[in-house]
Amino acid sequence: MSTEVMAMAGDVFLAAGKPGGVQLPEIETSTRRDRLWDVIVWDDPINLMSYVVYVLQKVFGFSEQLATRHMMEVHQEGRSVLTSCELEKAEMFVSRLHRHGLQATIEKQAG
Amino acid sequence: MNPVVRQEDGSLLLSLPHAEGLVLCSMPQRIEALLSSEGFNHRVVERLFPIAYEDSSREAEYRKLLGDDLRRSKRESMETFKRTLEDLEISQEGIQILIAEEAVGQWLAFLNDLRLYLGIELDITENDWSASIDPDEPLEEEFALLHLLTWLQQCILDAIGYDQDRFASELQEDDPDDGGES
Numbered sequence: 001m002s003t004e005v006m007a008m009a010g011d012v013f014l015a016a017g018k019p020g021g022v023q024l025p026e027i028e029t030s031t032r033r034d035r036l037w038d039v040i041v042w043d044d045p046i047n048l049m050s051y052v053v054y055v056l057q058k059v060f061g062f063s064e065q066l067a068t069r070h071m072m073e074v075h076q077e078g079r080s081v082l083t084s085c086e087l088e089k090a091e092m093f094v095s096r097l098h099r100h101g102l103q104a105t106i107e108k109q110a111g
Numbered sequence: 112m113n114p115v116v117r118q119e120d121g122s123l124l125l126s127l128p129h130a131e132g133l134v135l136c137s138m139p140q141r142i143e144a145l146l147s148s149e150g151f152n153h154r155v156v157e158r159l160f161p162i163a164y165e166d167s168s169r170e171a172e173y174r175k176l177l178g179d180d181l182r183r184s185k186r187e188s189m190e191t192f193k194r195t196l197e198d199l200e201i202s203q204e205g206i207q208i209l210i211a212e213e214a215v216g217q218w219l220a221f222l223n224d225l226r227l228y229l230g231i232e233l234d235i236t237e238n239d240w241s242a243s244i245d246p247d248e249p250l251e252e253e254f255a256l257l258h259l260l261t262w263l264q265q266c267i268l269d270a271i272g273y274d275q276d277r278f279a280s281e282l283q284e285d286d287p288d289d290g291g292e293s
Contacts, residue, residue, distance in 0.1 A: 045238045046230035050273040094163045095177045099184040101223040
């Protein structure tokens with residue numbers, strides 16, 4: 001890739017993150033959404049907070065801070081979206097959460 | 112003092128009084144008897160093998176694909192738990208159990224399944240269940256067992272660096288009336 005092309009790609013990348021920046025074509029956005037599924041963990045009165053943090057770190061490789069944030073969201077809001085990914089990956093994550101006794105479901109990402 | 116001590120090789124040494132140790136040893140037989148009994152509580156199955164999808168056709172597909180893996184994983188956790196107990200040491204002071212580092216995850220998962228089973232049997236639906244003990248009322252056997260297993264699971268988590276008090280204090284900054292379950 002030439003320096004010029006790299007610079008253009010960088011401009012597009014930077015502009016896309018700003019208000020009024022480059023818009024992705026509508027069709028691409030919707031295709032991407034169709035492929036994404038949310039992995040959701042639900043509140044449970046039995047699972048210990050420390051155990052939930054342990055499992056989230058083990059299954060997703062989250063930092064302790066991020067795992068704790070999700071655990072607290074579950075505790076306070078009743079649920080937390082842990083990740084959004086392709087269906088096959090989402091099923092793998094949910095299966096691993098079930099193995100550890102967490103209640104988790106998969107939902108097609110809204111939108 | 113934590114009865115679970117992490118060794119240099121990553122294994123955990125669990126030292127329990129005789130009574131608690133023997134209760135622990137009886138758990139796999141108890142679960143096996145439960146699974147083979149006719150009066151089995153199907154809510155326990157629903158909790159230990161929860162749904163992944165609201166949509167029933169997707170759920171059926173998911174079960175076909177990953178249902179056996181989940182059953183196998185639960186069975187393996189119980190077998191690991193049983194094998195560890197086969198090598199326990201009994202002395203005058205109590206019972207010592209050595210949990211290999213690679214078995215710690217399965218121990219935690221099996222203890223958690225036992226707690227989930229007891230939670231369903233006791234119809235626990237509130238997060239603050241552990242704070243609702245009335246000292247004047249005798250404890251139901253299952254409730255006492257749930258407390259024992261909760262304490263043991265937390266001791267293991269403490270030993271590997273997941274101190275419940277640390278997480279509880281973060282929550283209590285937001286809600287001073289909060290308990291310790293998620």
